Amino acid sequence: MELSVLLLFALLTGLLILLARGRPKARGHLPPGPRPLPFLGNLLQMDRKGLLKSFLRFQQKYGDVFTVYLGPRPVVIICGTEAIREALVDQAEVFSGRGKIAVVDPVFQEHGVIFANGERWKALRRFSLATMRDFGMGKRSVEERIQEEAQCxxxxxxxxxxxVHKEIDQVIGSDRPPALDDRAQMPYTDAVIHEIQRFADLIPIGVPHTVIKDTHFRGYILPKGTEVYPILSSALHDSRYFEKPDDFNPAHFLDASGAVKKNDAFMPFSIGKRICLGEGIARTELFLFFTTILQNFSVASPMAPEDIDLTPQETGVGNVPPNYQIQFLPRQRG
Structure with a gap:
């Protein structure tokens, strides 16, 4: 019995020593954040419903740049439009490394354009861009293929x-298939598509980056190899750039004259050197599929528009749109 008591006392003493030591030495170089526990880090302080809610809660307390420990591993979290652009655009090369993702790293082993690093990544990115151009990305030929699929x-x-999913209706008065050139005549439709992307928030947390060399960022030292999570959702719902960030409102992307305006906070495909390679073709598909459907159908819902909940459903580090019931009512041709 006495031996058991001594062992328990020794265990508790060791735990108290670890707690007294507090944060690892590397912490002194990194931004502030919630105090981590030994081994567990900040995991017990995370929201069970997903990382995003926890990160946004920490942002309210610690600001746009802070550190959390996912277990023993420190991760710098970057929120807000200015901070994300400062890291991924102004210091694009420094933040161009790719962090490890535990569930996929054993499979990809740093292969593939998304997960590779260094010269391998640069070579793969050049090859991927060249191949996509060969298949017609950015050319009229790929637009024609997308139009065919939209008609199907x-x-x-x-x-x-x-x-099917999604709820939006915008009348487009033309019998001919839409084309990318139509965007100049359809600013409201283009703004609606932008707002759908912003509100759907499908990738709220950008794929992890790493710092490839020691650097200063907003008054802190980020040692080489530090993992960085850009919280894209915090930009897409940034109240400094969107008047009513939690409301679905295409006017967020329209200027006073009704033309589509650029918004620096709009980064659904991320930004910087690790921006999604398929951004161009994805934008083309969104525009052509959306306008083709709305040329041919009116869209109706069994519930009143004000009763429809547009809040995305969080699933770990990603979001999925809620399920909607929709009717596609064929338009009468004159």
């Missing part, structure tokens, strides 16, 4: 009475 979707919708 329209035909399937005409055959089916099934419900």
């Amino acid at each position: 979707l329209v035909e399937e919708l005409r055959k089916s009475q099934e419900s």
